[in-house]
Amino acid sequence: MKGFNKKEYTRRQFIKNTALTAAGLTIGPFIHIERAQAATSLMKRSMGRLNFEATTLGMGGQASLQWTPADVDPVKIILKAFASGINYYDTSNFYDDSQLHYGKAFRSLDLIPEKPGYNEKLRRSIFLTSKTCLRFGKGGWKNDVMYNLTNGSGTHAVSDIKRTLSQVFGDGKGAYPKGAYLDMVLMHAVTSIEDINALYAGYENTDQKAETIGTLATLIDLRDGTNLTGLNPDEERLIRHIGFSGHASPAVMMEMIHRDTRKVLEGMLVAINANDRNYFNMQYNIIPVAQANNMGIIAMKVFADGAMYEKPAVMTQGPHMVVRRVGGGKLPSRKLVEYSLTTPGIHTAIIGTGHIDNDPKACQLTQNLLSAQIAPDAYSITDRREVEKLALSVKEGKTNGFFQVEKQALSAPRDFSVVQESRDRKRVAKLTWQTAYAGDEPIIRYEIWRDNLKVGQVNHKSQVTRAPFIHEEILNDNSSHTYSLVTVDAAERTAKTEEILLAGI
Known part of the structure; x- marks a missing residue:
């Protein structure tokens, strides 16, 4: 492998460096913070x-x-993340008391606006x-496919955003201080076209009089401090960026980006782990699309929500299912972290922490952070395939089935059409x-076949x-x-469309 050299960056040096970043911080029976810096x-x-x-590691x-x-x-887990220098933090209105725990940690760190000692510099250094x-x-509608859920009492997006601000920065009962903001809000778990239809309602032509307005148009108001929806009457600017998350279908997630004609979406949280290619994979479908749109791309499900280890391949349903050991044996956790972070396009990986420990070898946070010190191009294709073989040995590779769509073969180009035009007295197909x-x-090229003969190709x-792919040719008859x-992929496998007849003239 090229890039980061772990032989030069020892575990002892790592622990020493991260410990020095938080002078005066003690994590013990009583939490005391004098100073914390990135x-x-x-x-x-x-x-x-x-x-x-x-x-490269987020909380x-x-x-x-x-x-x-x-x-x-x-709270101690969050504080240790700060002490270690982690600067990307993730939570959700669907994660039970997660936001409240952040609120307690943020009060210890003086991250509450309008409170004495507010550390604005530290707040601006994290995301x-x-x-x-x-x-x-x-407004809205219901169907059996669309997600529309919260742990809060509200039924619309503004209530969720204000709930987060209150739980993290305020009194946890609805109030939040002036100057509180979220760096980004993600539209969570975009799984179906029905989700997208709902989220985009009112996006193109926002009208306060409309009976239904989707979450995306609402978030734009909260980002820009406008009131085009009528849902932000005080014209508050409560968020800085908008994105979405998804872990099921890359096709649905691609559609989510394709509909964004105004380039509002700036971040994406996506499932990517070493068993990705055993499913309808993210790394060759949605991740390159987000990368081409210059979006911030965050990896999740690095350990398949613990299913890479002893946890069954099902959604976690309580504390008894939280994996609290550092992954080792035939499938070292380090390899899985490195795999996700060397996936082209990935910027950081959020990994939940089940256990922290004073012994670095037993501390999930310390071990994951050490593993995350890797350059984006440090793995070759051969390196990635070796890790995939290790992951395949766990549950026969069936770790992602409870959140990711089953494997699909290479597809033919979609919505293929042929028309003819006359230009400058020439016949153009x-x-x-x-x-x-x-x-x-990955897909490499598209081949154009006319009358059963290959006549061209498009990379x-x-x-x-x-906007579709376009290929034109002049016909001299x-x-x-x-x-x-x-369609041709890197293994030279092909998938062909049905033939279309172009009538003579």
Whole structure:
């Protein structure tokens, strides 16, 4: 491997460096904070249009922050993350008491605006993301497919955002101080086209009189300090960036980006682990699209919510299911962290922490942070395939089935059409299509076939909008012709469209 050299960066040096970043911080039976500052020795990556350099490990808002075992203090986990120099923090309105735990930690760290000693410099040095799974800002509809959920009492997006601000920065009962803000809000768990239809309601033509307005238009008002929806009458600017999360279907997530004609979406949280290619994979489908749009891309499900180890491959349902040991044996946790972080396009990975420990070898947070000190290009394709073999040995690779769509083969180009035009007295055949979906290898090119002969090809690139791929050719006759398109991947496998007849003239 090239890039970061772990032989030169020893575990002892890592622990020493991170310990020095938080002089005066004690994590014990009583929490005492004199001074905390961001570490300068940890690797960071620039997160595209988010304009933030994130540490390669972020603090996940689940594990013991959501499903807290009786003998765990989740506030200490957050404080240790700060002491270690981590600067990206994740939570959600759907993570039980996770936001409240952040609130307690933030009060210890003087991160509450309008309070004496407010450390604005420290607040600006971190990136705090929360999520809403509510699909509407106003009105709405119901169906059996769409997610529309919260742990709060409200039914629309504004209530979720203000709930986060109150739980993290305020009294936890609805009030929050002036100057409190979230760096980003993600529309959570975008899983179906029905989710997208709801979220985008009113996006193109926002009208206060509309019966239904989706969450996206609502978040734009809260980001810009406007009141186009009528849902932000005080014109508060409560969030800085907007994004979405997804872990099921890359096709749905691609559609989420393609509909964003105004380039509002700046961040994406996506499931990516070493068993990704055993499912409808993210790394060759949605991640390159987000990367081409210069979005900040955050990895999740690095350990498949613990299913890479002893936990069954099901959603966590309580503290008894939280994995609290450092992964080792035939599948070292380090390899899994490195795999996700060397996936092209990934900027940081959020990983939930089940257990922290004074013994670095037993501390999940310390071990994951050490593993995250890796350059984006440190793994070759061979390195990645070796880790995939290790992951395949766990539950026969069936670790992601409870959150990710089953594996799909390479697809033919979608929405293929052929029309003819006359230009400057020349007959022109115009072929258009939407991107194909990759199987377990990346797409390389599209081949154009006319009358069963290959007559051209177009190199594949990530389709960043709904604007189709286009190929044109001049025809020097008046005869009819048949056209087809063939997708070709890196393994030279192919997927062909149905033939289309272009009538003669």
